[in-house]
Amino acid sequence: MFANTLFLASACLTIGGAIAVVYSKNLMHACIYLLASLFGVAGLYTCIGADFLAATQLVVYAGGVVILMLFAIMLTGGTSNKVNRFGLEKIPAMGNKKTFFIASFAAVVSAMIIVKILIPVLKQNPSSALSPNEPTVERLGTLLATDHILAFEISSVLLLGALVGAAVISRPRKEIHD
Amino acid sequence: MISLSSYLFISLVLFLCGIFVMVARKNIIAILLGIELILNASALNFAAYTKFLNNNLEGHIMSLFIIVIAAAEAAVGLGIVIRFFQLRESIHIDDASTLQN
Numbered sequence: 001m002f003a004n005t006l007f008l009a010s011a012c013l014t015i016g017g018a019i020a021v022v023y024s025k026n027l028m029h030a031c032i033y034l035l036a037s038l039f040g041v042a043g044l045y046t047c048i049g050a051d052f053l054a055a056t057q058l059v060v061y062a063g064g065v066v067i068l069m070l071f072a073i074m075l076t077g078g079t080s081n082k083v084n085r086f087g088l089e090k091i092p093a094m095g096n097k098k099t100f101f102i103a104s105f106a107a108v109v110s111a112m113i114i115v116k117i118l119i120p121v122l123k124q125n126p127s128s129a130l131s132p133n134e135p136t137v138e139r140l141g142t143l144l145a146t147d148h149i150l151a152f153e154i155s156s157v158l159l160l161g162a163l164v165g166a167a168v169i170s171r172p173r174k175e176i177h178d
Numbered sequence: 179m180i181s182l183s184s185y186l187f188i189s190l191v192l193f194l195c196g197i198f199v200m201v202a203r204k205n206i207i208a209i210l211l212g213i214e215l216i217l218n219a220s221a222l223n224f225a226a227y228t229k230f231l232n233n234n235l236e237g238h239i240m241s242l243f244i245i246v247i248a249a250a251e252a253a254v255g256l257g258i259v260i261r262f263f264q265l266r267e268s269i270h271i272d273d274a275s276t277l278q279n
Binding site: 030044045053106130165 | 191230238
């Protein structure tokens, strides 16, 4: 009962947040709706017993990525130059009717492709007997430290590279005058 | 109610919203929001298949690495966006046309 309620609430939050990201005209509001959608995905993780994954989703996405994006929006906001460098009026940054039409076309095409792929998958109807949820942290830690140790180390190097790269890229360069 | 097909449907909706945002928006940060939606859809799929197909947690490992890589991608992408804003005073995607032609 409680699991079904949590699942319904999380699914509504996820889908509603994603659709609100599509239709909001304000970038800051879109980022907050994305935060709601990520909270919903964390609830969906909880419903299928992925406790560590739900906690990581909340910590990394809600605590890290969305805050980073809010800071980037605030650091780059406030430009409303409506013309490009040729003096022509350009498409508004959040899209207009034409881009929305093309995007809906692309979404319909990819939806048809994915549904075409998914129908035989769903017809196989894998084992519907749900195993009970049990804590996954210990098994995940064992798997990460034994079977997937190479990917684990490589991802740590990737994170270090991303950190240094982001700091180097976004650093303001001083002109040297002599 | 909690079944594989419902999870696949939610993941499909997330993926389509991500595609829509990536194509429709002309703002670089909004396009990054769409990429985050798509990465979440794929991570949710991995976790759902772990639960409903075999319970051997390989999908959880894949979801964890997807989350890690999404965080790294967001950091580097936003660094590029801020640098681009310092150079061009704009975050419109049509202003990033130096490599065209």
